[in-house]
Amino acid sequence: xxxxxxxxxxxxxxxxxxxxxxxxxxxxxxxxxxxxKLSEQKKQEEHQKKVELNTLRDEIHNLKHMVNxxxxxxxx
Numbered sequence: 642x643x644x645x646x647x648x649x650x651x652x653x654x655x656x657x658x659x660x661x662x663x664x665x666x667x668x669x670x671x672x673x674x675x676x677x678k679l680s681e682q683k684k685q686e687e688h689q690k691k692v693e694l695n696t697l698r699d700e701i702h703n704l705k706h707m708v709n710x711x712x713x714x715x716x717x
Contacts, residue, residue: 644654644663652666664670 643657644665645657647653647655647662652669653662653664655662
């Protein structure tokens with residue numbers, strides 16, 4: 642590929658064949674990939690926490706139900 646420099650810019654070039662402007666800033670690209678990965682990890686962690694919270698809620702609900710059933714049987 643033949644790239645043409647753009648005046649006063651070192652982070653982008655123009656493709657001579659298509660005229661497209663292309664980023665050549667590898668560090669910014671790698672930083673963005675890291676940001677995306679961290680964002681995905683955070684979403685996964687938040688989802689896992691929600692699942693765990695819902696599980697705990699269900700378990701508490703079941704325990705309450707069991708205690709109420711026990712108290713009903715005990716009072717009869």
